[in-house]
Amino acid sequence: MWRKSGAILLLTTMAILSACGSNKDGSAGSAAPSDTSSASKAASPEATKAAKDPVTIKMMQYTANGGQEETLKAMIKAFEDANPDVKVDYEIVDYANYFTKLNTLVSTDSAPDVFEVGYENFLTYASKDLLLDLTPTIAADTSFKPDVFKKLAYDAFNYNGKQMGVTESFSDVVLFYNKDLFDAKQVGYPDASWTWKEELDAAQKLTEAKKGVWGTYAPIQFYEFYKTIAQNGGGVWDANGKPTLNSPANVEALQWMIDKASKYKVSPALNDDTFNQPDADLNAFKSGQIAMLRAGIWNFGSFKDLPFKWDIALEPGNKTKAHHFFADGLVASKNSKHAEAAWKFIKFMSSDPAAVGKRIEAGWSVPAVSDESVMDAYFKIAPPESKKVVIEALDSLVLPPVGPKPEKWSELTGAVGEELDKAKLGRETAQAALDNAQKKVEALLGK
Numbered sequence: 001m002w003r004k005s006g007a008i009l010l011l012t013t014m015a016i017l018s019a020c021g022s023n024k025d026g027s028a029g030s031a032a033p034s035d036t037s038s039a040s041k042a043a044s045p046e047a048t049k050a051a052k053d054p055v056t057i058k059m060m061q062y063t064a065n066g067g068q069e070e071t072l073k074a075m076i077k078a079f080e081d082a083n084p085d086v087k088v089d090y091e092i093v094d095y096a097n098y099f100t101k102l103n104t105l106v107s108t109d110s111a112p113d114v115f116e117v118g119y120e121n122f123l124t125y126a127s128k129d130l131l132l133d134l135t136p137t138i139a140a141d142t143s144f145k146p147d148v149f150k151k152l153a154y155d156a157f158n159y160n161g162k163q164m165g166v167t168e169s170f171s172d173v174v175l176f177y178n179k180d181l182f183d184a185k186q187v188g189y190p191d192a193s194w195t196w197k198e199e200l201d202a203a204q205k206l207t208e209a210k211k212g213v214w215g216t217y218a219p220i221q222f223y224e225f226y227k228t229i230a231q232n233g234g235g236v237w238d239a240n241g242k243p244t245l246n247s248p249a250n251v252e253a254l255q256w257m258i259d260k261a262s263k264y265k266v267s268p269a270l271n272d273d274t275f276n277q278p279d280a281d282l283n284a285f286k287s288g289q290i291a292m293l294r295a296g297i298w299n300f301g302s303f304k305d306l307p308f309k310w311d312i313a314l315e316p317g318n319k320t321k322a323h324h325f326f327a328d329g330l331v332a333s334k335n336s337k338h339a340e341a342a343w344k345f346i347k348f349m350s351s352d353p354a355a356v357g358k359r360i361e362a363g364w365s366v367p368a369v370s371d372e373s374v375m376d377a378y379f380k381i382a383p384p385e386s387k388k389v390v391i392e393a394l395d396s397l398v399l400p401p402v403g404p405k406p407e408k409w410s411e412l413t414g415a416v417g418e419e420l421d422k423a424k425l426g427r428e429t430a431q432a433a434l435d436n437a438q439k440k441v442e443a444l445l446g447k
Contacts, residue, residue, distance in 0.1 A: 061116035153368035165331035169365035231317035325397035
């Protein structure tokens with residue numbers, strides 16, 4: 001079963017203090033009061049020193065822990081070299097302890113100026129009014145053009161019309177396929193025009209059940225479900241934040257997920273315990289048993305030396321394209337007194353070629369920038385040959401459907417997941433399972 005390395009972010013309960021004070025940047029010292037006397041025209045030594053002293057911002061993050069510490073250090077040095085008026089006091093905290101420490105700092109009004117959050121946690125902090133609205137600072141930055149980022153990736157950290165952060169790096173899920181299996185059956189490779197119909201047609205030609213070879217595979221669980229229903233024009237919520245789990249589009253999409261195994265026999269049986277084990281689908285792809293697999297791009301490394309040719313394509317959709325988007329972003333604390341310096345740092349770390357280049361060279365996730373000349377070094381790292389698909393998928397990204405109560409995200413995923421399991425094993429119809437999921441989510445919202 002595919003999953004994002006480091007696990008999907010869990011929401012934590014936070015003690016919240018009311019934000020107070022202004023959000024002014026303190027990157028320059030104050031000059032001495034003006035005086036018309038000739039003796040006072042020269043700046044005092046104290047004022048001169050204050051004007052030259054750089055502002056120091058504090059930054060805390062977790063994704064560098066366990067292997068990318070030196071990369072982060074090099075990126076920060078590049079920032080400080082380019083911005084001598086700003087120094088960065090940074091701290092790397094392991095993921096297991098990160099949010100406990102961050103929430104303690106937030107609750108004691110001592111949050112770092114800049115910190116790292118995944119999208120799900122971003123919504124929690126934003127909804128609690130704990131983040132700095134960067135919109136006016138960005139507007140004043142004449143050197144910044146939002147189109148340096150892929151639009152939907154940039155918009156992901158916009159909350160209620162306010163830009164509260166920027167995507168620092170991301171991973172997504174695409175369609176992996178075994179070119180050797182396609183070639184052996186003389187089936188054309190997947191391309192951007194494919195829908196579920198073309199996928200099924202190809203899968204039926206590629207499946208050889210007696211040999212244990214399956215045409216296509218995708219797990220039936222919540223994360224795959226919310227992406228698949230988006231491919232059918234469905235969703236977990238309507239425009240007003242009301243749950244729509246049992247909509248016709250969603251029921252049809254869940255039935256499609258089930259039918260690939262139960263009706264069309266192009267995927268392993270849903271009660272096959274082999275495929276209910278961790279990484280069973282990845283191992284089956286590696287052994288040549290799956291022709292098409294929806295999986296995360298974090299598997300590129302482990303697939304690198306497979307004994308057959310493989311590549312990636314955009315996922316087929318039914319009514320539209322839709323792809324997972326798992327993002328880590330940089331945000332600023334609402335109580336930061338250094339808004340301009342914080343924005344300079346966030347902008348540099350997420351989009352400047354000097355920082356992006358070091359991230360790519362180190363193989364540390366993927367920046368969400370749109371400039372192909374900047375991303376060229378990433379595209380050249382093969383396999384897969386069609387590396388640009390990773391960035392193209394951002395044009396049809398689907399954000400985790402956290403909903404109106406971000407603090408209920410973990411409960412929501414568990415409640416819906418229970419019903420999907422019942423449908424997968426034939427204990428409930430797709431309609432009944434989503435009717436029950438609808439009731440559970442409505443109950444969660446009422447708590």
